[in-house]
Amino acid sequence: xxxxxxxxxxxxxxxxxxxxxxxxxxxxxxxxxxxxxxxxxxxxxxxxxxxxxxxxxxxxxxxxxxxxxxxxxxxxxxxxxxxxxxxxxxxxxxxxxxxxxxxxxxxxxxxxxxxxxxxxxxxxxxxxxxxxxxxxxxxxxxxxxxxxxxxxxxxxxxxxxxxxxxxxxxxxxxxxxxxxxxxxxxxxxxxxxxxxxxxxxxxxxxxxxxxxxxxxxxxxxxxxxxxxxxxxxxxxxxxxxxxxxxxxxxxxxxxxxxxxxxxxxxxxxxxxxxxxxxxxxxxxxxxxxxxxxxxxxxxxxxxxxxxxxxxxxxxxxxxxxxxxxxxxxxxxxxxxxxxxxxxxxxxxxxxxxxxxxxxxxxxxxxxxxxxxxxxxxxxxxxxxxxxxxxxxxxxxxxxxxxxxxxxxxxxxxxxxxxxxxxxxxxxxxxxxxxxxxxxxxxxxxxxxxxxxxxxxxxxxxxxxxxxxxxxx
Numbered sequence: 001x002x003x004x005x006x007x008x009x010x011x012x013x014x015x016x017x018x019x020x021x022x023x024x025x026x027x028x029x030x031x032x033x034x035x036x037x038x039x040x041x042x043x044x045x046x047x048x049x050x051x052x053x054x055x056x057x058x059x060x061x062x063x064x065x066x067x068x069x070x071x072x073x074x075x076x077x078x079x080x081x082x083x084x085x086x087x088x089x090x091x092x093x094x095x096x097x098x099x100x101x102x103x104x105x106x107x108x109x110x111x112x113x114x115x116x117x118x119x120x121x122x123x124x125x126x127x128x129x130x131x132x133x134x135x136x137x138x139x140x141x142x143x144x145x146x147x148x149x150x151x152x153x154x155x156x157x158x159x160x161x162x163x164x165x166x167x168x169x170x171x172x173x174x175x176x177x178x179x180x181x182x183x184x185x186x187x188x189x190x191x192x193x194x195x196x197x198x199x200x201x202x203x204x205x206x207x208x209x210x211x212x213x214x215x216x217x218x219x220x221x222x223x224x225x226x227x228x229x230x231x232x233x234x235x236x237x238x239x240x241x242x243x244x245x246x247x248x249x250x251x252x253x254x255x256x257x258x259x260x261x262x263x264x265x266x267x268x269x270x271x272x273x274x275x276x277x278x279x280x281x282x283x284x285x286x287x288x289x290x291x292x293x294x295x296x297x298x299x300x301x302x303x304x305x306x307x308x309x310x311x312x313x314x315x316x317x318x319x320x321x322x323x324x325x326x327x328x329x330x331x332x333x334x335x336x337x338x339x340x341x342x343x344x345x346x347x348x349x350x351x352x353x354x355x356x357x358x359x360x361x362x363x364x365x366x367x368x369x370x371x372x373x374x375x376x377x378x379x380x381x382x383x384x385x386x387x388x389x390x391x392x393x394x395x396x397x398x399x400x401x402x403x404x405x406x407x408x409x410x411x412x413x414x415x416x417x418x419x420x421x422x423x424x425x426x427x428x429x430x431x432x433x434x435x436x437x438x439x440x441x442x443x444x445x446x447x448x449x450x451x452x453x454x455x456x457x458x459x460x461x462x463x464x465x466x467x468x469x470x471x472x
Contacts, residue, residue, distance in 0.1 A: 095131020306348025
């Protein structure tokens with residue numbers, strides 16, 4: 001059998017002024033020697049000829065520039081045409097991409113693939129659980145399966161499952177039936193983690209709903225809340241060979257999510273910025289991590305909103321690390337001053353002036369890490385150590401260590417993130433979530449939605465609903 005691999009993965013906030021450009025994507029093409037390193041499990045399959053086309057990934061941000069998207073799609077399609085015909089295509093996706101001025105980007109991507117490979121070819125996609133699914137997507141794909149963990153520790157297992165299902169269907173001549181239920185609930189990932197109730201209990205049901213025959217797979221999509229387009233919603237999906245069974249599985253999951261809609265809460269105390277800093281200062285443990293959640297680049301925030309930094313400079317806790325603000329001009333000035341130099345720089349509020357204006361930072365340059373295309377510096381002002389980066393950089397543990405900073409040696413560590421990913425959670429002795437401003441802020445009911453389908457919880461808290469199954 002011959003199977004192609006293609007994909008484009010990013011998460012796009014339509015409330016953001018930032019636009020993801022072509023150069024913001026990490027593009028891996030079939031000619032790259034390391035293409036198959038992304039899929040180490042493929043060595044287990046026998047008798048499969050894999051054809052690598054193009055897989056592109058970008059840090060979440062604002063909508064994708066249309067020219068960038070069109071260029072990536074054209075490149076992928078050209079490679080796909082050159083290698084055909086195929087028995088199947090594996091699509092490595094995220095599920096929450098928005099192209100500026102266009103809806104349902106993934107649906108467009110799949111439709112273009114289908115036009116090239118034909119109706120007999122099976123299409124299988126792996127998704128983040130923060131994807132938004134449309135009827136066109138359900139109509140075009142044969143198989144769709146999503147992560148079952150948030151934070152996402154099962155991304156590789158999900159990719160492998162998508163390929164397992166695809167190859168099984170090809171071997172057995174199966175074209176699964178698909179049950180799809182839209183759930184009119186829009187909640188942020190910070191509330192719907194699978195690490196605490198009710199997310200943990202809802203996702204724990206999934207294995208028990210799958211018997212491998214009548215029901216081959218079940219997916220629960222929380223959806224991506226910061227996309228103002230009609231497909232934004234949670235949904236339940238079931239695939240299999242028995243219509244009644246997959247309908248029942250999808251309904252079970254959908255009703256469970258709906259019934260718990262008011263139970264989803266933050267996993268750590270969530271407060272205004274100043275309250276988080278004051279509480280962290282009083283805690284008798286370290287490090288205390290604080291999430292600058294409203295400007296979280298891993299959820300689509302721009303990352304240069306300096307409101308939290310301004311508040312930290314005002315309060316002046318004795319030991320606070322702030323990671324980070326992307327500001328190439330400020331970084332260049334710090335490099336010019338050198339280690340030990342005193343600088344005054346206007347930082348932040350340049351990429352996202354909608355949610356915060358530049359802040360004056362005066363301090364001493366204490367660290368410089370020169371990396372190609374992303375030099376990073378630390379400016380120390382009183383008890384605050386502010387990390388500035390040349391490019392948008394969601395900080396993880398290795399970023400701190402590369403700068404010579406051990407988070408465990410400091411009292412307060414602030415990161416632009418929502419819930420803590422595992423490598424940061426491992427370091428934190430306590431954590432808070434700051435209800436800070438930004439494109440992906442947590443004040444969902446006051447976001448300026450104009451195009452989503454209503455009613456939708458929690459925007460319409462008193463609405464009623466019963467599941468309606470669409471079959472494909």
